[in-house]
Amino acid sequence: xxxxxxxxxxxxxxxxxxxxxxxxxxxxxxxxxxxxxxxxxxxxxxxxxxxxxxxxxxxxxxxxxxxxxxxxxxxxxxxxxxxxxxxxxxxxxxxxxxxxxxxxxxxxxxxxxxxxxxxxxxxxxxxxxxxxxxxxxxxxxxxxxxxxxxxxxxxxxxxxxxxxxxxxxxxxxxxxxxxxxxxxxxxxxxxxxxxxxxxxxxxxxxxxxxxxxxxxxxxxxxxxxxxxxxx
Amino acid sequence: xxxxxxxxxxxxxxxxxxxxxxxxxxxxxxxxxxxxxxxxxxxxxxxxxxxxxxxxxxxxxxxxxxxxxxxxxxxxxxxxxxxxxxxxxxxxxxxxxxxxxxxxxxxxxxxxxxxxxxxxxxxxxxxxxxxxxxxxxxxxxxxxxxxxxxxxxxxxxxxxxxxxxxxxxxxxxxxxxxxxxxxxxxxxxxxxxxxxxxxxxxxxxxxxxxxxxxxxxxxxxxxxxxxxxxxxxxxxxxxxxxxxxxxxxxxxxxxxxxxxxxxxxx
Numbered sequence: 226x227x228x229x230x231x232x233x234x235x236x237x238x239x240x241x242x243x244x245x246x247x248x249x250x251x252x253x254x255x256x257x258x259x260x261x262x263x264x265x266x267x268x269x270x271x272x273x274x275x276x277x278x279x280x281x282x283x284x285x286x287x288x289x290x291x292x293x294x295x296x297x298x299x300x301x302x303x304x305x306x307x308x309x310x311x312x313x314x315x316x317x318x319x320x321x322x323x324x325x326x327x328x329x330x331x332x333x334x335x336x337x338x339x340x341x342x343x344x345x346x347x348x349x350x351x352x353x354x355x356x357x358x359x360x361x362x363x364x365x366x367x368x369x370x371x372x373x374x375x376x377x378x379x380x381x382x383x384x385x386x387x388x389x390x391x392x393x394x395x396x397x398x399x400x401x402x403x404x405x406x407x408x409x410x411x412x413x414x415x416x417x418x419x420x421x422x423x424x425x426x427x428x429x430x431x432x433x434x435x436x437x438x439x440x441x442x443x444x445x446x447x448x449x450x451x452x453x454x455x456x
Numbered sequence: 457x458x459x460x461x462x463x464x465x466x467x468x469x470x471x472x473x474x475x476x477x478x479x480x481x482x483x484x485x486x487x488x489x490x491x492x493x494x495x496x497x498x499x500x501x502x503x504x505x506x507x508x509x510x511x512x513x514x515x516x517x518x519x520x521x522x523x524x525x526x527x528x529x530x531x532x533x534x535x536x537x538x539x540x541x542x543x544x545x546x547x548x549x550x551x552x553x554x555x556x557x558x559x560x561x562x563x564x565x566x567x568x569x570x571x572x573x574x575x576x577x578x579x580x581x582x583x584x585x586x587x588x589x590x591x592x593x594x595x596x597x598x599x600x601x602x603x604x605x606x607x608x609x610x611x612x613x614x615x616x617x618x619x620x621x622x623x624x625x626x627x628x629x630x631x632x633x634x635x636x637x638x639x640x641x642x643x644x645x646x647x648x649x650x651x652x653x654x655x656x657x658x659x660x661x662x663x664x665x666x667x668x669x670x671x672x673x674x675x676x677x678x679x680x681x682x683x684x685x686x687x688x689x690x691x692x693x694x695x696x697x698x699x700x701x702x703x704x705x706x707x708x709x710x711x712x713x714x715x716x717x718x719x720x721x722x
Contacts, residue, residue, distance in 0.1 A: 289619055293590075296583065297555045318618040352652060354614030355607050372650060374607050390650075 229257035230264075241273030241303065243325065251281055255291050262298050275304035275325050283312040288319060317359055346381070353377060353391065360397075373413055379403070392416075406435040410445065417443055459492070459570040461563050462694070463592035464627075467608030469579030471600045472629040475669055476659070476687070477576040478506040479676040483691035485540035486677065489571040492531065492541045494562070496588035497578040498554055501545035508535065508672020509542055518546035521558045527565055536677075539571075551583040556590030563591035572694075581615060589616070595624045596656060601631050601642040610651055625656035627690065632661040657690035658701055659683050 232247035246254045258276075262269045274295065283305070292302045304322035307313050313323045345363035353359065353367060355374025364381030371377055375391035380398040382405065389407035396403030396418040403417050413424045415436055422436070422443040433448040464473045464480075477493055485491045494517060495503035504510040515530040520543070527543075534540035543562075546553065559575075566573055577588035589595055595616055599609040609626070616624045628644050635641035644658050659665075662683035668675040675684035676691075682702065689699045 285618055285620055293556050293586065296586070297557070299552070320615070320618075351617070354617070355610040357614055370652070372610050374610065 226253070226257060226260070229253055230261050233257060233261050238275070238325065240325075241275060242269075243275050243277060245277040246279065246281070248279060251283065251287060254278075254281070255287075255294075258291075259294055259298070262295070262300060266298070269298065269300050272300050273303050274300055275306060275322070276302060277306045278309075278312060280308045281312060282309050283307070283315050285315050285318060288312075288315050288321075292319070292321075317357070320356060320358075323360075346384075347379070352387070355391075364403075371407075371412075382406075401438050404435055404437045406433065406448065408433045410434040410436065415443060457490075457568060457571060459490075459563075459567040459573045461567070461573045461575065461591045461593045462596060463496075463575040463577050463588050463594075464596045464598055465577040465585060465589060465612055466579065466598045466605070467581060467612040468599075468605045471598050471605050472659075472665075473579075473598045474503050474506055474576050475665055475674070476596075476598050476627055476629060476690075477503060477574050478669075478674045479665075479684070479687035480691050480694070481507075481540055481572075481574050482534075482537065482674045483676040483688040484572055484694070485534065485537040486688075487691070487695075488539060490539040490569065491572045491574065492543060492566050492570050494543045494559075494573065494575045495545035496559075496575050496584060498545045498584060498587075499547065499550045500578065501547050503576050504532075504542060504544045505672065506669045506674065507540075507542055509544075510672075513544050516544045516546040517562065518549050518553045520562060521554055527562065551578070551587065554584075554587050556587050559587050560591045581612060585612075589619070589621060592621060595621055596627050597624050597651075597653070598627045598629055599647065599651075600629055601636070601644070601647055603642070606642065606647055606650060613651060613653060623654070625654050626651060627657045627659065628655070629659045630661045631658055655701070656693050657686055659686040659690075660702065 229247060229249060234245040236243045246258060295302050304325055305316040306323060306325060316323050347361035347365045349359065349365065349367045352369035353371045353375035355372055358376040361379040365377055365379040366384045368386045370387040371385055371389045371391040371393065373390045377383060378394045378397045382403045383393050383395045385407035388409040389412050391412060392414045393405050393412060394416040395405045399418050401418040405415055405417065409431060411429060415422045417438050420438055420443050427445065434445050435448055436443050436445050464477050466473050481491045481493045493503060495501050504513060509532050512532045515525040517530060519525045520527050520530045530543050531541040563573055575588050578584035597609050597612055599605045613624055628647055631644060632641055636643045648655060660682050662681060664675050664678060664681045665683045675681040676687040678684045686702050692699050
């Protein structure tokens with residue numbers, strides 16, 4: 226236990242503390258973190274903590290439990306940085322940040338480098354409610370609604386098997402070929418690469434529609450089942 | 457006897473959480489059940505006023521948590537209903553005086569001797585809200601047929617889902633059928649369509665609710681009040697009885713559509 230406590234690294238950042246946990250079992254890691262905080266309560270009092278958990282896979286219950294225990298010690302957890310997609314998704318579900326700006330400039334480059342994996346998609350099997358923000362490295366598929374106040378940002382395309390009423394940004398890294406489609410497309414705002422379209426300028430239509438960039442602007446088209454189209 | 461713990465929450469303030477807690481509690485207690493209400497709004501208490509018990513407060517929930525009194529001593533018995541108790545919030549402290557595990561402990565101590573524990577959550581989604589939902593077996597999300605209230609309710613439902621608090625149910629408060637008819641207010645159907653969780657009550661706008669709150673006599677005790685009837689119906693649905701929604705049967709087929717909407721995601 227003492228070894229683990231000693232292996233916890235704490236750095237000051239512009240917007241709070243960055244705490245990196247050593248490899249190990251989650252129960253021991255979290256206990257070590259709490260022991261570390263309890264040993265220096267005045268140092269941690271009122272701190273904003275971004276927690277780096279490496280490859281640790283965390284579920285909602287575990288993260289909520291830690292957040293509450295930290296909160297009881299007047300420490301607020303605002304970000305969880307992880308290499309595990311499961312843990313990242315858990316953090317996003319709880320409204321925690323998963324990226325910390327200007328974290329380590331030397332590594333920032335490697336994060337952004339490389340082609341966007343367009344053939345990869347994040348699969349979200351639930352309704353995105355107000356206040357949720359999801360970022361996908363590739364494309365994103367939502368089975369459920371995107372409610373007003375929810376935000377979905379994807380470097381690739383976005384497909385919503387449900388009603389899109391929130392804000393969606395496809396091609397967020399600049400891909401103008403990205404598309405957005407939904408069974409009902411009545412968003413607050415759409416963006417594809419650098420082009421944006423406000424929801425108030427979109428006609429109501431209960432049919433499935435696709436949005437894409439044509440001649441420098443976002444254009445919406447009703448989806449026509451094969452064989453019934455005009456062509 | 458093991459009490460069920462129900463927290464009423466909303467995100468947005470002023471939608472009628474406190475009034476709903478008081479009225480559902482009164483309706484349950486009038487049916488002979490043993491009910492404790494806990495005011496979770498530390499620092500801004502008002503459930504005591506709505507129940508007409510503000511002059512009887514000696515100890516509050518923070519006194520219990522910090523060991524200055526026994527739980528029994530902080531429980532204020534209602535003036536009329538023998539099975540109804542209130543544990544008031546502290547007025548001179550803030551949310552940080554209570555933690556989620558404190559609330560779980562208090563509720564566990566109350567569970568064996570009561571049927572229902574109703575917790576009035578503060579507005580917002582911060583510490584006080586976390587405290588209020590921590591011990592909950594069920595959460596009732598209270599909203600008004602207004603876009604801003606619905607948006608906040610959606611946020612709260614998202615948090616409840618993320619924390620795996622099961623089956624939140626919806627109370628639509630202050631619905632004005634005349635405004636809905638003129639297309640000047642969201643209908644119950646619009647609200648359910650967006651939020652996609654089961655409905656437990658629709659309470660019509662009714663000025664007797666405010667009058668009752670000011671007199672410390674919740675309208676659930678008034679047999680003539682339509683809002684009072686709506687709250688009594690919520691209490692009956694909570695106990696597992698099937699009660700048709702007020703006024704719904706008049707509008708043809710709406711209830712069927714409501715059932716489709718709520719059932720689809722159940």
